[in-house]
Amino acid sequence: MKVYLSQDAAAKALGSEAVAAALNEALGDTPVTRVGSRGMVWLEPLLEIDRGQGREAWGPVAPGDIPAILAGDIPSLGLTEEIPFLAKQTRLTFQRCGVIDPLDLAQYEAHGGLAGLRRALGLSGEQMIDEMKASGLRGRGGAGFPTGIKWDTVRMAHADQKYIVCNADEGDSGTFADRMIMEGDPFCLIEGMAIAGLCTGATQGYVYTRSEYPDAVAVMRRAIELAREAGVLGGDVLGSGRAFDMEVRVGAGAYVCGEETSLLNSLEGKRGVVRAKPPLPALEGFLSRPTVVNNVISLATVPVIFEKGAAHYADFGLGRSRGTIPVQIAGNVKHGGLFETAFGMSLGELVEEIGGGTASGRPVKAVQIGGPLGAYFGREKFDTPFGYEEFDGQGGLIGHAGVVVFDDSADMLGMARFAMEFCAVESCGKCTPCRIGAVRGVETLDRIKAGDGAAVEVLTDLCEVMKDGSLCALGGFTPYPVLSALEAFPEEFGQVKEAAE
């Protein structure tokens, strides 16, 4: 009998450690394998038992359930992988997450790990770039820039030292994919960064993550030590004679540090103030040297591209959005969690069918996609397929693919005000449209709330200035939630809803 219990931060927050204690007491010498999360957060803490017929699931499990589960008195939910939420997914980036012990390198290899790195070691830098370009992978942090092109810029740059910087500063509300990978399959990120290093000639990597993620920091740091001991990292990567090493750095609670130039300043030990571009970080990044800055999910997707081939990856998707996207369904939702799927599934299907509607049982009013800088979509936009261009065409963005569901009690003017307030608190202060504009935005929304209808025009003007004049996405994209809320719910801003065109 093999027993698996999630130790993801979400499982811990829902009581997995008390379940682990009860299991250990009941099982005696039978070990419990602690794994990452399968991503079905509403079933956490999720317990799996394999009695030789495959892994069966129970969840959410309370400590008091353990004796009855072990005695066979509580029926399982069936085989874990046949639970519809999992069965409907295409798990490429998250293929091992929740399956293996995150810190067991042998299990990692047994499940396809390191195959990509081994293949990459036999390729030239140029061949690796071709593979990346053919995969169609675009930046999963939100900007959607082709990863292969970014890598090629760094590869072609001349410098004594280049860097791979992993942006793990996952501050967007509604997103937890980076956290889940770091806690559930850290070797995958390490392998992806090593491949990026080999391809571009960078020998040092940094994972810049958040102080709000203590579990992820601890697992990543331990995984790096283990990878170094096993020769995956260090002066002689898998016996190739080539070097790549990395370390984890922790931010200090500044949202803007998720912006890549601000992140680089923070990594250098400065205030996390945004830099003007150009120069591009690919040419003058960390310590003014050529630097790849990629999101966790972009880098953690690299191993499977090299393991299974670019064509396998690119076969999934829609239009110019190739491969899969780990959609994080969150907020007021019945079946919240991580759902990795090929691009192209409609927003409505994700929210209503996969997510099962709201947790409160009330009607869905709106969803915010892509974090605090993402647009609110009302139900009339639920047929939008998940893809970079498709969301852009509807006045939104997919960002880091977090979907936050709100029921009909949501106060949309309040949410628009919150977006401005958040921008005002988190603005780095470098550019005026963001620093001052966000404060004026809060004031203007207060005027609208007090019944000053003329202030709506001021608000839309202000949003135009912030969009066009801000240095980075914080000031530039804060208008998305504000204007989209105004557009979809004008009556909450004291406006008369115009007849449908």
Place this chain on the structure above:
Amino acid sequence: MTSQPSIARDLPQVAEAEIRPLIDRHLSAEGPLLPMLHEIQAAFGFVPANAVPLLAEALNLTRAEVTGVISFYHDFRKAPAGRHVLKICRAEACQSMGAEALTARMLSLLGLEDHGTTADSRVTVEAVYCLGLCACAPAAMLDGQLIGRASVEGLEKALEGAA
């Protein structure tokens, strides 16, 4: 500008001999200031004012530059927090599940008007913007312990347990 009495004088200080090793440990790192500040705060619970000139000297920065970095980041404290720190997430996903009402209720139960520390220094309540627990909102963290689907009753119980 006229010189003002130093605010730093009223803040707790720590012996330099205790601070220096925490700085020295990271001197060879690339971009060492944040790791040093984290280490100092982990050791003392805050960044003592007299760490600033030591950091400035070690890194060849001005004291203004070091102070600027400390003040930029929400995490760094200039004075110790209460014995327990309760962080309640206020980001959108948690708001969709009632985080605002939860925060208001907890503050009122603890006799606080806004985020801050109780008069008996027992609890500091802070806002946090996302703990990555957005699918089990609202989320909170008491000292290092994560709490999903947080309720007033659940948080009260956790606080009682932390005494």
